[in-house]
Amino acid sequence: MTTMTTGTSRGQRVFARWYPRMMQRVEDAGQADVRRDQLAQARGRTLEIGAGTGFSVPFYTGLVDDLTLLEPNAALRTALEGRAGEAAARSTTVTDGDAHALAFPDATFDTVTASLVFCSLADPARALAEVHRVLRPGGRFLFHEHVRGSGFRGVLQDLATPLQRRLADGCHANRDFVGLLLDSPFELDELAHLRMPTVVPTIVPLVVGAARRVS
Ligand SMILES: C[S@@+](CC[C@H](N)C(=O)[O-])C[C@H]1O[C@@H](n2cnc3c(N)ncnc32)[C@H](O)[C@@H]1O
Numbered sequence: 001m002t003t004m005t006t007g008t009s010r011g012q013r014v015f016a017r018w019y020p021r022m023m024q025r026v027e028d029a030g031q032a033d034v035r036r037d038q039l040a041q042a043r044g045r046t047l048e049i050g051a052g053t054g055f056s057v058p059f060y061t062g063l064v065d066d067l068t069l070l071e072p073n074a075a076l077r078t079a080l081e082g083r084a085g086e087a088a089a090r091s092t093t094v095t096d097g098d099a100h101a102l103a104f105p106d107a108t109f110d111t112v113t114a115s116l117v118f119c120s121l122a123d124p125a126r127a128l129a130e131v132h133r134v135l136r137p138g139g140r141f142l143f144h145e146h147v148r149g150s151g152f153r154g155v156l157q158d159l160a161t162p163l164q165r166r167l168a169d170g171c172h173a174n175r176d177f178v179g180l181l182l183d184s185p186f187e188l189d190e191l192a193h194l195r196m197p198t199v200v201p202t203i204v205p206l207v208v209g210a211a212r213r214v215s
Helices: 010-039 074-086 124-134 151-167 177-182
Strands: 002-004 044-049 064-070 091-095 109-115 135-146 187-195 205-212
Touching: 010 074, 010 109, 010 135, 010 205, 044 124, 074 091, 109 124, 124 135, 124 177, 135 177, 177 187, 177 205
Parallel strands: 002 091, 044 064, 044 109, 064 091, 109 135
Antiparallel strands: 135 205, 187 205
């Protein structure tokens, strides 16, 4: 395993104190099964953006050759480094980086994955364009994102977003991730609407699926 690192902000350090424990309960309640089912599709050279502490890492199979785990929060990256060996990939690299400006040449990866990341990005359209750029034509983007729901829940999510952004390192409760994908050059291959098994109502509606870079 290779590792490259930099520093963290106060907001990132606060997030790193509570997120792993909160999320572990969600994983135990069934979220880990969603990751397992989806990540069985990852293959070849694979990049995960915003890998956090590595909840997805154990679910990469031997179909993945080289796995790159990108995480900008140094406090989370420490835990990620500890889990990197759990992936069945031939080699695994943990790296600092920013989804808005990926430090990889065009068409580097066969698969890019993201779980619960686009909610936290300042410019999700730009990051999606970067994911598209670093995928080879025919390569797949496997996503797993909490999104804005409909009706009363959507209104609650709109109201809660300013506070949630402050408490959770920029996390928006009300992102329209599918709308973003449909406005992008990606071709949507698979889409499932699920519910995150959590008591936090602002992050329950979940979309899980795959999109393809066509050319
Ligand atoms: C809610 S956490 C999800 C972590 C992990 N993917 C998981 O499923 O548990 C959001 C992640 O996005 C990362 N993130 C935030 N801004 C980012 C950026 N500009 N580029 C890449 N990752 C970013 C955060 O550091 C954090 O690890």
